[in-house]
Amino acid sequence: MNGNHHNFDLKGLLKKVFFLDLIQGLFITFNYTFSKTVTMKYPDEETWIPYRRFRGLHTLNRNKEGKELCVGCELCQKSCPTQCITVVPMQDTTGKGIADRVAYRWEINLLRCMFCGLCEDACPTEALKLGREYELAGTSMQRQLRTKEELLTPQAIPGEFEGGVIVKARLETDETGIKIVPDMSVQKRWW
Amino acid sequence: MAEQMFFFVFAILAVGSAIAVVSLRNPVHSVISLMVCFLQMAALFVMLRAPFIAVVQVFVYVGAVLVLFLFVIMMLDISKAGMERFVSGGQLWVIALLGVLVIEMVLIVSRSRLAVITAPAAGRLTGTVREVGEALFTKYILPFEVVSLILLVALLGAIVLGRKELR
Amino acid sequence: MIELLLIGIKVVVVTLIVFALPLPLTYIERKVAGHIQVRLGPYRVGPHGILQPFADMIKLMFKEDIVPAKADPWLFRIAPVIAMVPAFAVFATIPFGEKVTLPIVNYEVNLYISNMDTGILYVLAIAGLSVYGIILGGWASNSKYPLLGGLRSSAQMISYELALSFACIGVVMIVNSLSLLDIVRAQSGWHWNILYQPVGFVIFFIAGLAEINRIPFDLPEDEGTLGAGYHAEYSSMRFAFFMLTEYVAMVSMSILIVLLFLGGWDGPVFLPGILWFLLKVAMLIYIIIWTRFTFPRYRYDQLMSIGWKILLPLSLANILITGLIII
Numbered sequence: 189m190n191g192n193h194h195n196f197d198l199k200g201l202l203k204k205v206f207f208l209d210l211i212q213g214l215f216i217t218f219n220y221t222f223s224k225t226v227t228m229k230y231p232d233e234e235t236w237i238p239y240r241r242f243r244g245l246h247t248l249n250r251n252k253e254g255k256e257l258c259v260g261c262e263l264c265q266k267s268c269p270t271q272c273i274t275v276v277p278m279q280d281t282t283g284k285g286i287a288d289r290v291a292y293r294w295e296i297n298l299l300r301c302m303f304c305g306l307c308e309d310a311c312p313t314e315a316l317k318l319g320r321e322y323e324l325a326g327t328s329m330q331r332q333l334r335t336k337e338e339l340l341t342p343q344a345i346p347g348e349f350e351g352g353v354i355v356k357a358r359l360e361t362d363e364t365g366i367k368i369v370p371d372m373s374v375q376k377r378w379w
Numbered sequence: 380m381a382e383q384m385f386f387f388v389f390a391i392l393a394v395g396s397a398i399a400v401v402s403l404r405n406p407v408h409s410v411i412s413l414m415v416c417f418l419q420m421a422a423l424f425v426m427l428r429a430p431f432i433a434v435v436q437v438f439v440y441v442g443a444v445l446v447l448f449l450f451v452i453m454m455l456d457i458s459k460a461g462m463e464r465f466v467s468g469g470q471l472w473v474i475a476l477l478g479v480l481v482i483e484m485v486l487i488v489s490r491s492r493l494a495v496i497t498a499p500a501a502g503r504l505t506g507t508v509r510e511v512g513e514a515l516f517t518k519y520i521l522p523f524e525v526v527s528l529i530l531l532v533a534l535l536g537a538i539v540l541g542r543k544e545l546r
Numbered sequence: 547m548i549e550l551l552l553i554g555i556k557v558v559v560v561t562l563i564v565f566a567l568p569l570p571l572t573y574i575e576r577k578v579a580g581h582i583q584v585r586l587g588p589y590r591v592g593p594h595g596i597l598q599p600f601a602d603m604i605k606l607m608f609k610e611d612i613v614p615a616k617a618d619p620w621l622f623r624i625a626p627v628i629a630m631v632p633a634f635a636v637f638a639t640i641p642f643g644e645k646v647t648l649p650i651v652n653y654e655v656n657l658y659i660s661n662m663d664t665g666i667l668y669v670l671a672i673a674g675l676s677v678y679g680i681i682l683g684g685w686a687s688n689s690k691y692p693l694l695g696g697l698r699s700s701a702q703m704i705s706y707e708l709a710l711s712f713a714c715i716g717v718v719m720i721v722n723s724l725s726l727l728d729i730v731r732a733q734s735g736w737h738w739n740i741l742y743q744p745v746g747f748v749i750f751f752i753a754g755l756a757e758i759n760r761i762p763f764d765l766p767e768d769e770g771t772l773g774a775g776y777h778a779e780y781s782s783m784r785f786a787f788f789m790l791t792e793y794v795a796m797v798s799m800s801i802l803i804v805l806l807f808l809g810g811w812d813g814p815v816f817l818p819g820i821l822w823f824l825l826k827v828a829m830l831i832y833i834i835i836w837t838r839f840t841f842p843r844y845r846y847d848q849l850m851s852i853g854w855k856i857l858l859p860l861s862l863a864n865i866l867i868t869g870l871i872i873i
Contacts, residue, residue, distance in 0.1 A: 217840040227586040438671035
């Protein structure tokens with residue numbers, strides 16, 4: 189109609205003959221070759237600290253005086269959809285809890301837990317929180333049964349820490365499983 | 380001495396693989412035997428102080444022609460092709476004919492000038508390419524051109540036959 | 547006697563070096579790939595992952611060598627070897643430098659195993675034989691995708707070897723010899739053939755990429771559509787042999803390009819010739835790896851039309867023009 193296709197496309201031909209598009213592509217990848225990489229050197233050198241909303245391994249909290257917040261009300265056990273929490277309450281007047289009732293046993297079976305966080309919502313005293321530890325691989329089934337004593341020891345990442353950063357880390361393996369020890373002093377964001 | 384030993388190794392392998400080409404059931408195995416045969420022939424060419432011919436043998440026959448063979452044969456239904464006998468039982472006269480041909484060839488070779496064994500020009504491994512080229516384009520220019528014309532005609536014929544619609 | 551001994555030593559040394567080359571090359575390839583994709587590549591085995599190739603080697607050695615039940619057992623087993631032998635045989639006639647004098651015994655050594663009168667033809671012919679391993683491996687697997695890979699390989703090889711050898715003819719016409727040593731010597735003093743044969747160089751490079759099955763022409767092992775293609779059924783050391791062949795072919799193709807077009811060991815005097823040679827080869831290997839992670843793969847019909855409709859006529863025209871200029 190317009191007869192334009194009869195026109196000799198010199199620019200296009202030159203582009204083809206001298207592989208200009210291909211060379212342009214090569215330079216793009218060349219620039220990327222020497223740009224900063226985004227790979228996180230997990231788990232040997234770095235690890236990712238999740239945000240506070242993250243739902244990882246459970247932690248049982250204490251109040252400011254160091255008293256156990258858990259009153260053994262068993263609401264978490266009742267709210268658990270997979271029935272992986274076992275709570276046995278007992279009376280205690282020594283004052284290690286905030287009331288005269290504490291948990292005698294508080295166990296969670298991590299093999300069944302799906303980290304839904306319903307137990308956390310059900311807890312009336314904010315004793316139970318889902319923490320930010322997620323390297324839970326172990327070598328035995330027994331290891332996945334976490335007891336009260338373990339959960340009462342504070343996790344490496346403090347609960348009030350904002351998260352969302354990469355920190356230095358160290359991988360430790362022993363006969364029970366792996367452990368990544370974060371070093372919170374050096375923090376960076378990858379973007 | 381060593382040369383003779385090598386000659387026998389190559390010659391026996393060449394004849395053996397040539398027999399394998401016609402006797403093996405599986406066409407792909409036949410092509411592999413043919414490849415071995417061609418490679419042995421190339422080695423024999425080297426022993427005849429003709430490295431250029433040897434390399435061309437490998438280049439053209441092993442490198443290109445046999446790859447084409449394989450390309451076609453790989454598409455065959457091997458199980459069906461393997462069932463067919465090369466010489467069926469009732470056709471024993473074919474073997475007799477083969478024997479006659481062998482005798483004829485032996486006679487021709489032994490009576491001809493080719494039978495006169497000339498000692499290979501020892502150490503003449505250089506400069507052969509130039510000689511071959513000069514001979515081809517001066518002394519044998521006519522046969523060379525005729526052969527190329529024949530090949531061209533064959534090529535055109537193949538294209539005409541291969542075209543789908545003939546007007 | 548000492549000549550024979552020397553040739554024996556040279557054969558052993560070259561074979562060992564070529565055998566060991568794929569180890570660093572796999573590492574380099576994966577590192578370059580990683581950094582092009584803004585990743586790190588192998589990092590955990592040894593400092594910066596430097597021991598990764600050895601880990602891979604050990605893994606491949608101890609894996610089970612599986613032969614599929616319906617495969618042609620004999621051809622299936624021998625195909626990787628058929629692929630590997632020509633890749634090594636190519637090095638018989640490749641020169642690595644001018645004569646050197648050994649420092650202690652004061653004996654002159656040629657840096658090649660044999661200087662054939664028909665060197666370049668020999669290299670091209672033998673390098674072309676590697677494709678048999680691929681075709682037979684594909685056919686003997688008795689499986690759909692390997693067979694398609696083998697078929698593609700044979701068609702690709704025939705289409706591109708023509709352009710590859712025609713691109714050499716221009717160089718041979720200028721140098722007036724088929725010997726690789728003569729070709730390199732004729733280029734000394736910056737008379738590199740790439741200056742006189744730029745079109746030939748481009749054709750040779752592209753056809754060479756197709757010949758050694760590298761992206762953008764790696765259709766025989768097309769992961770996207772054929773799932774590893776011709777070596778889909780292979781495991782363990784037989785698979786390693788195919789990988790080895792691929793890397794050795796990459797090295798020999800780079801060496802060939804350097805010898806034919808980039809002046810071999812010719813370069814400014816402040817470095818010895820052999821270092822210039824290795825530097826150029828390393829640069830070409832890097833370029834080949836770089837292209838691999840830059841370009842997508844061609845479609846099969848595009849591959850055929852590039853080979854037959856562009857490269858072949860172009861290489862013929864190149865020969866014609868070279869001839870006219872020489873006359």
